[in-house]
Amino acid sequence: MATWWIGCCGKPQMARALIVGYGNPLRGDDALGLLAADRLRALLPEVAILTCHQLAPELAATLAECDAAIFLDATAEGTPGTVAVTRLAPQSSSAASLTHHVSPQTLLELAQTLYGHTPRALLVTGAGESFAPRHEASPTVASFVPRQQEIPTVPSAEYAESLSPSAREALEKICRLVPELLRGFPALW
Amino acid sequence: MPTIIIDPVTRIEGHSKITIQLDNEGQVQDAHFHVTQVRGFEKLCEGRPFTEMPALMARICGICPTSHLLASSKACDDIMAVRIPETAEKLRRIMNLAQITQSHALSFFYLSSPDFLLGMDSDPVERNIMGVVRKFPQMARDGIKLRQFGQRVLETLGGKRVHPGWIVPGGVSHPLQASQRDAILAEIPEAIRITRAALQWFKGQIESFRAEVRSFANFPSLFLAMANDTNEFSAYNGWLRFIDANLNVVADNITGTDYLNYIGESCNNDSYLKSTYFKPLGLKDGVYRVGPLARLNMCKSAGTPQADEELAEFRELERHSVLSSFYYHYARLIEILFSVERMQTLLNDPEILGQNVRAHATPNQYEGVGILEAPRGTLIHHYKIDQNGLIESANMIIATGHNNQAINHGVLQVARQFIKGKKLEQGMLNRVEAVVRAFDPCLSCSTHAAGMMPLDIQLLDADGNMVDRLLR
Numbered sequence: 001m002a003t004w005w006i007g008c009c010g011k012p013q014m015a016r017a018l019i020v021g022y023g024n025p026l027r028g029d030d031a032l033g034l035l036a037a038d039r040l041r042a043l044l045p046e047v048a049i050l051t052c053h054q055l056a057p058e059l060a061a062t063l064a065e066c067d068a069a070i071f072l073d074a075t076a077e078g079t080p081g082t083v084a085v086t087r088l089a090p091q092s093s094s095a096a097s098l099t100h101h102v103s104p105q106t107l108l109e110l111a112q113t114l115y116g117h118t119p120r121a122l123l124v125t126g127a128g129e130s131f132a133p134r135h136e137a138s139p140t141v142a143s144f145v146p147r148q149q150e151i152p153t154v155p156s157a158e159y160a161e162s163l164s165p166s167a168r169e170a171l172e173k174i175c176r177l178v179p180e181l182l183r184g185f186p187a188l189w
Numbered sequence: 190m191p192t193i194i195i196d197p198v199t200r201i202e203g204h205s206k207i208t209i210q211l212d213n214e215g216q217v218q219d220a221h222f223h224v225t226q227v228r229g230f231e232k233l234c235e236g237r238p239f240t241e242m243p244a245l246m247a248r249i250c251g252i253c254p255t256s257h258l259l260a261s262s263k264a265c266d267d268i269m270a271v272r273i274p275e276t277a278e279k280l281r282r283i284m285n286l287a288q289i290t291q292s293h294a295l296s297f298f299y300l301s302s303p304d305f306l307l308g309m310d311s312d313p314v315e316r317n318i319m320g321v322v323r324k325f326p327q328m329a330r331d332g333i334k335l336r337q338f339g340q341r342v343l344e345t346l347g348g349k350r351v352h353p354g355w356i357v358p359g360g361v362s363h364p365l366q367a368s369q370r371d372a373i374l375a376e377i378p379e380a381i382r383i384t385r386a387a388l389q390w391f392k393g394q395i396e397s398f399r400a401e402v403r404s405f406a407n408f409p410s411l412f413l414a415m416a417n418d419t420n421e422f423s424a425y426n427g428w429l430r431f432i433d434a435n436l437n438v439v440a441d442n443i444t445g446t447d448y449l450n451y452i453g454e455s456c457n458n459d460s461y462l463k464s465t466y467f468k469p470l471g472l473k474d475g476v477y478r479v480g481p482l483a484r485l486n487m488c489k490s491a492g493t494p495q496a497d498e499e500l501a502e503f504r505e506l507e508r509h510s511v512l513s514s515f516y517y518h519y520a521r522l523i524e525i526l527f528s529v530e531r532m533q534t535l536l537n538d539p540e541i542l543g544q545n546v547r548a549h550a551t552p553n554q555y556e557g558v559g560i561l562e563a564p565r566g567t568l569i570h571h572y573k574i575d576q577n578g579l580i581e582s583a584n585m586i587i588a589t590g591h592n593n594q595a596i597n598h599g600v601l602q603v604a605r606q607f608i609k610g611k612k613l614e615q616g617m618l619n620r621v622e623a624v625v626r627a628f629d630p631c632l633s634c635s636t637h638a639a640g641m642m643p644l645d646i647q648l649l650d651a652d653g654n655m656v657d658r659l660l661r
Contacts, residue, residue: 053349053351053352054351056350057299057333058333058336058337058340060333061333061334061337092319092323106319109319109322110322113322113323113326114322114326114329114330114333115330
């Protein structure tokens with residue numbers, strides 16, 4: 001786990017921060033969280049950044065080692081292009097079977113219950129407008145997927161081409177906002 | 190006729206429902222397991238290049254994409270008529286074992302452990318994985334860690350935990366690095382510790398589940414699994430063998446070229462899941478089971494020391510085949526132990542770092558069949574191509590299809606054991622679901638799309654009127 005000094009005012013605090021971007025890169029604007037996390041790797045090289053298709057319970061152990069966590073996701077709700085920040089609290093779901101995916105709140109609950117610590121957490125969502133499946137790869141992606149299934153495992157910037165203009169706007173906002181949120185820890189959280 | 194409908198069945202992979210029909214006296218007359226959504230991957234494949242099949246087929250399911258990736262690649266190997274490099278075969282075996290590990294861990298710890306730990310009759314609000322997390326956190330941590338181990342192996346080799354790549358027609362796309370091998374090996378002792386602890390705990394619980402052992406699809410049937418010359422546990426290479434309840438071999442040396450002589454498929458009017466059967470005996474009498482129970486009944490030894498110890502103890506359950514499907518859970522844990530031990534052996538083989546990992550060829554025949562033991566049982570991919578290498582037809586027989594008739598038998602058996610009268614109770618309802626869960630059905634592969642799975646059980650009277658219903 002990478003550590004990062006966060007907190008911009010007064011005495012900085014040593015806090016372990018984690019950013020998790022998730023979504024489906026084959027469903028247009030749903031890739032927003034993935035792409036934002038991918039871009040933030042360059043902007044925040046000291047911060048641990050994970051990307052995944054969907055949240056799974058195995059992430060709870062990693063979260064338990066953090067003091068601050070930011071989840072990045074796309075949403076179909078709200079005005080396209082807008083970004084929302086929600087403070088998250090641990091929350092249990094009795095219906096959860098944990099087989100396919102879990103919510104960020106359930107992950108926080110798992111981290112607290114199983115490992116005795118859960119981070120302060122925020123959910124940053126960008127509103128998209130088109131979540132239709134991408135039927136064809138962009139020419140660039142197609143050029144490095146020759147004959148078999150060697151699909152890149154890290155979301156490529158090329159996926160950004162499939163975002164709607166609104167989602168691209170949200171992407172830019174998220175990339176500006178997240179470093180500020182980290183600097184504002186813990187006052188803003 | 191009164192009918193109880195459970196729709197959908199919970200804590201399984203996929204959408205299904207159960208109907209239970211009562212007679213005029215309120216006694217269970219019949220019961221059926223229905224798969225309610227169609228997926229149709231066989232049709233989607235038509236017209237696509239055969240080289241696309243592994244990647245396309247891996248998208249059938251988020252739980253067992255690796256199994257489909259492997260079976261599909263084996264079918265493509267067959268079309269190209271290549272023998273893949275030895276290192277590639279070993280690497281593919283590791284992928285399959287990792288898949289078995291993570292899938293079985295999910296089934297045991299995430300889906301079924303609430304029944305064992307919290308009780309079949311406990312409040313359904315609590316009887317789920319979150320209930321386990323709250324009351325048995327060490328078991329939950331172990332389950333998460335074991336599944337994470339399997340997924341890390343898949344991610345290390347295949348690039349991703351879900352829908353990995355790397356397995357290609359002719360072998361694998363690139364060699365294993367020493368650092369990757371060492372990272373996996375370092376985690377193996379802890380995986381073995383967790384599995385052995387779970388086995389010890391589960392064996393101690395069996396006595397308190399005597400009623401379930403007696404009634405959970407506990408009947409004589411045939412068993413189908415992969416076999417080989419050594420009669421050791423086999424999950425990747427070999428031929429198919431049917432044995433009966435007395436461990437007699439009834440059909441052997443079945444390969445991709447003649448499996449259709451032995452395995453028939455029947456469509457059902459009330460389900461999108463086909464029922465397979467042992468053709469020589471017909472649909473009614475040709476019921477067989479696949480998966481962990483079948484594999485452990487089939488093999489003479491596991492082939493690894495700790496799993497062999499456990500297998501010897503497992504065999505003491507019965508004089509002949511172990512027949513109760515409740516023991517699928519037990520068999521699953523033994524298979525995890527075997528898988529982790531075998532991975533360790535394969536990774537310690539110096540050849541595992543070999544650089545020759547792929548054979549290249551164009552199609553050399555118009556038909557190919559890939560057979561594999563997936564976590565839930567025997568998996569068959571069968572493709573026919575045209576002269577341009579485009580798929581003309583695809584046939585997939587999935588473990589849950591093999592088990593469909595046995596699942597139906599089990600639902601009826603449990604319903605008769607536990608349902609009395611026209612009032613439904615949660616504990617009864619859960620046992621009807623739990624017998625399905627014992628098979629760990631994965632319906633995505635067979636037909637459907639994944640999603641949330643609420644429970645709806647309807648009890649119908651002799652005239653088909655609903656007399657009671659439970660929803661959650």
